[in-house]
Amino acid sequence: MSGRSARARQIPAAQRQDGRQGDALEVFARRHAAFMARVLAVSRAVEREAGSDPDPARHWAEALHWRQETNRALIRRLDEEGVLAPGWTVDTAADMLLALISNGVNETLLDERGWTPEQAGEHMALLLRSTFVAGG
Numbered sequence: 001m002s003g004r005s006a007r008a009r010q011i012p013a014a015q016r017q018d019g020r021q022g023d024a025l026e027v028f029a030r031r032h033a034a035f036m037a038r039v040l041a042v043s044r045a046v047e048r049e050a051g052s053d054p055d056p057a058r059h060w061a062e063a064l065h066w067r068q069e070t071n072r073a074l075i076r077r078l079d080e081e082g083v084l085a086p087g088w089t090v091d092t093a094a095d096m097l098l099a100l101i102s103n104g105v106n107e108t109l110l111d112e113r114g115w116t117p118e119q120a121g122e123h124m125a126l127l128l129r130s131t132f133v134a135g136g
Contacts, residue, residue, distance in 0.1 A: 022078060022083065022128070022129045022132070022133035022136060024074055024077055025074060025078070025125065025128040025129055025132065025133070026125040026128070028070075028074055028128075029121050029122075029124035029125035029128050030121035030122070030124075030125060031121075032101055032121070032124070033106075033117045033118070033120040033121035033124060034117045034121060036101075036103075036106040036110065036117075037110055037117040037120075040103065040106055040107060040110060040111070043103050044103050044107065046059055046060050046063070047060055047103055064098075067098060067101065068094060068095075068098055071094040071097040071101075072090060072091075072094040074094075074097070075088075075093040075094045075097065075132065076090050078093075078132060078133060083133050083134050083135075084132065084133075084134065085131065085132050085133055085134045085136065086134065088132060093132055096131075097128070097132070100124070100127070100128070101124075
């Protein structure tokens with residue numbers, strides 16, 4: 001690993017400004033993992049109750065709507081920058097991102113596998129960049 005790469009890894013992603021394509025995905029992945037570590041139990045409870053109670057159902061629908069809007073904005077940015085990986089459209093990539101950040105994935109990594117939010121964020125960032133950024 002080059003000296004520059006080693007230094008870049010030591011600086012939190014949200015503070016890096018090295019101009020790499022897809023940096024927004026990395027910031028998103030790390031922030032999402034930290035957020036989910038705090039709210040996963042509540043999010044799972046709302047998701048579970050949404051099937052049988054109209055109040056949680058409305059809340060869950062709204063939460064999913066805003067997750068998807070955030071995803072679409074991130075992916076649209078990649079597309080507008082001309083770096084969305086081949087084989088993806090804004091819609092298909094946003095849908096896949098929604099699945100990748102689902103409660104189930106977070107629960108598996110954070111609760112069942114014992115990953116820290118930092119580990120989950122780092123590896124999700126790697127996955128998102130290699131999946132959605134051309135040459136990522």
